[in-house]
Amino acid sequence: MDILKAIALGLPMTLLVTAVSLGIGSLVALPLLAGLRSGRTAVRFLTRAVIDILRGIPPIVWLFILFYGISVGTFKLSAFWAGVIGLGVVAGAYLTEIFRGALGAVNAGQWEASEALGLDRFTLWTRIIGPQGLRVAIPGFTTYGIGLLKDSSVVSTIGVAEIVYLTQQNARMSGQGIVVYFIAAAIYIMLSMPLGMLSRNLDIKMRKAVAR
Amino acid sequence: MNTILQDIIDYGPTLLGGLKISLALTGLSLLFGTVFALVFALGITSRNTALRWTSTFFVEVGRGAPALVLLQLMYYGLPNASITLTAFASATLALTWTAAAYMAEYIRGGLAAVPGGEIEGAQALGMSHADTLRFVIIPQGLRIALPALMGFAVLLFQATSLAYSVAVPELMSQAYSAGSSSFKYLNLFIIAGAIYAAISIPATWLSVGAEKHLAKHL
Numbered sequence: 001m002d003i004l005k006a007i008a009l010g011l012p013m014t015l016l017v018t019a020v021s022l023g024i025g026s027l028v029a030l031p032l033l034a035g036l037r038s039g040r041t042a043v044r045f046l047t048r049a050v051i052d053i054l055r056g057i058p059p060i061v062w063l064f065i066l067f068y069g070i071s072v073g074t075f076k077l078s079a080f081w082a083g084v085i086g087l088g089v090v091a092g093a094y095l096t097e098i099f100r101g102a103l104g105a106v107n108a109g110q111w112e113a114s115e116a117l118g119l120d121r122f123t124l125w126t127r128i129i130g131p132q133g134l135r136v137a138i139p140g141f142t143t144y145g146i147g148l149l150k151d152s153s154v155v156s157t158i159g160v161a162e163i164v165y166l167t168q169q170n171a172r173m174s175g176q177g178i179v180v181y182f183i184a185a186a187i188y189i190m191l192s193m194p195l196g197m198l199s200r201n202l203d204i205k206m207r208k209a210v211a212r
Numbered sequence: 213m214n215t216i217l218q219d220i221i222d223y224g225p226t227l228l229g230g231l232k233i234s235l236a237l238t239g240l241s242l243l244f245g246t247v248f249a250l251v252f253a254l255g256i257t258s259r260n261t262a263l264r265w266t267s268t269f270f271v272e273v274g275r276g277a278p279a280l281v282l283l284q285l286m287y288y289g290l291p292n293a294s295i296t297l298t299a300f301a302s303a304t305l306a307l308t309w310t311a312a313a314y315m316a317e318y319i320r321g322g323l324a325a326v327p328g329g330e331i332e333g334a335q336a337l338g339m340s341h342a343d344t345l346r347f348v349i350i351p352q353g354l355r356i357a358l359p360a361l362m363g364f365a366v367l368l369f370q371a372t373s374l375a376y377s378v379a380v381p382e383l384m385s386q387a388y389s390a391g392s393s394s395f396k397y398l399n400l401f402i403i404a405g406a407i408y409a410a411i412s413i414p415a416t417w418l419s420v421g422a423e424k425h426l427a428k429h430l
Contacts, residue, residue, distance in 0.1 A: 056409035056416070058370035061401055062386060068391065069398030150278040157377055164280055168288070177289030181281055189276030 004183055006170050010163035011187065017080070017152040018164055019086035022145055028092025031100050039102050054093035062086035067158045094144055101128065102137035135206040142199035153188075162164035163187060164183045173198065219399045223390045227400075230386030231407055233300070237382060238369045240304050245311030245362070245368075250350070252316035253323060266412070269314075274313020280367055280374050282306040282402035287378040303375040311368055315361060322357030323349055364413050383407060 035047030065083035077085070106129055156165035167179045167184040171177040248270075274282070286302035297305065325378040326349050376384040387404035391397040398399075410420030 004422075025412070036215065051414070052413050053409055056412040057405040058373040058374045058384070058408055060388075061408060063403045065398065065401045065405065069401050104254065146308050150276075153278040153280045154374065156280070166286070167281070168284060171284070175292065177292045178285065179292075181285035181289045185273060185277035185281050187286070188278060188281065189272065192276055 003170060003174060003176070003180055007163060007166050007180070007184055007187065010161060010166040013160060013162040014149065015151055017084055017087070017155055017160065018145065018149045020084040021091055022148060023151065024084060024088025025091025025095050025148075028089055029095040029099055032092060032096040033103075035101060036096065038104075038120035040055060051096055053095045054090055059087055059151060060157060062090060063154060063158055069140045079155070079158045079160045082158060083152075083160050087152060087155070091144070095141065098144060099133070099137055101140065104130045105136045119208050138206055139199055139203040142195065143204070146195050146199075149191060149195070150188055215396075216402070219396055222405065223394075226390055227383060227387050227404060228290065230381060230383035231411075233380065233383075234369065234372045234375075234382040236399060237300070237303055237307065237372045237375060237380065238365070241307035241372075242309050242365055242368060244304070244308040244335050245315055248308065248312035249315035249319050250354075252312060252387050253320040254345075256316070257318060264422055271313045272310070274309045275317075277370050278375060279306065279310045282309055283374055283378050298378045299375070299378050303372070303378055303380045307371060307375075308370065310371070311364070314364055315357075318357045318360040318364065319353065321345060321360075322355075323353035325356045326352045356426070359419050359423035362422055363416070366415045366419065369415070370412060 032047055032051060035043055035050075038044050038047070063083055064085040066077055066086050067079060070077060070082075110128055110132065111124075114128050119128065152162065153164040156162060156168065159165065163184055167180055171180040174180060252267040253270050255263045256271065258264050258267070283303060283306040286297060286306045287299060290297060290302065330348050330352065331344060334348045339348070365415055372382055373384040375382050376388060379385065389398045393398040394400070
């Protein structure tokens with residue numbers, strides 16, 4: 001029981017790292033999405049290259065580049081910020097693909113109708129395509145979020161005190177490695193299952209709100 | 213720029229030695245993972261309760277727990293049960309578990325996507341259930357699952373970098389130890405990142421190509 005308590009202390013940090021990285025990822029995804037949809041071949045090509053590079057390098061390498069590699073004068077990123085920025089930019093690349101797929105799933109008639117009505121681009125995106133696209137993107141987004149919840153464990157390697165970091169410490173001190181690691185695994189499983197169910201329910205509701 | 217070129221010359225061989233271990237880790241866990249994934253995929257839909265529950269347990273834990281937790285469980289945890297594995301063996305075991313759990317779902321999807329007519333045809337020919345599985349369902353199901361499996365192989369290759377945390381001397385470990393002895397962290401991690409990218413990016417293109425190819429011929 002004491003072990004469970006000790007490990008569970010890392011839970012808020014795990015959730016915070018996941019949420020902040022997901023937020024950074026969503027912000028990074030928007031310009032990348034615009035880049036992929038650009039009319040200029042050069043911009044599309046460059047954006048594709050950025051996405052490929054972000055996804056082609058393991059998250060732990062990004063974390064280490066940011067944490068150990070970057071120091072300008074006396075400026076150095078803290079472990080937390082190196083962690084969430086590293087995970088965030090990688091998430092941005094994956095989320096771009098999810099958002100792109102969702103926009104593709106919005107019925108072409110919605111674009112045509114908006115044009116026929118003479119809606120300006122701002123209204124088109126904020127009132128017609130954006131909301132419908134977001135609804136389609138939700139299952140992909142939450143699935144990625146659940147994956148990120150587990151991937152957030154890599155920030156333990158640069159010393160952020162989340163679940164895995166505390167688990168490692170506890171395994172060393174208590175000498176009950178197996179139990180400690182199984183408890184940590186159980187916490188992650190118990191976190192992802194309800195999130196998965198929530199996302200499926202949300203998906204069923206949201207699907208009804210998108211025009212076919 | 214000169215210094216990074218110099219670092220490539222100085223540390224290139226060490227990093228490439230690490231890459232070999234990363235690739236060996238990927239290959240072994242992919243190989244064992246596929247075998248277990250097939251067993252789990254069949255096990256989850258099996259009528260045998262024990263087999264169904266065992267498969268479900270391994271798949272749920274393998275997908276639900278972070279690979280990092282499984283890695284450390286094998287390396288720091290198992291010694292408590294008087295099982296001591298080398299770092300490489302525990303990393304292979306942990307990544308095999310993760311790989312088998314994820315690939316079981318892809319393979320299950322692939323098997324389910326084999327057209328019903330194929331199975332009816334096999335039955336009409338009087339094939340036994342085992343032969344239908346072996347000659348009709350599994351070969352076609354694996355073919356359907358192939359692009360997803362290739363995509364996963366890329367992620368698995370990247371996941372071998374986690375083995376750094378249990379001191380397997382793979383690419384990431386080599387970059388870190390070279391970095392900590394020379395204080396050229398930035399250059400070394402950039403070179404390591406470039407090596408990962410040089411393998412992951414073309415491999416991803418290959419899996420996308422396989423998907424398009426398959427879409428045309430199915």
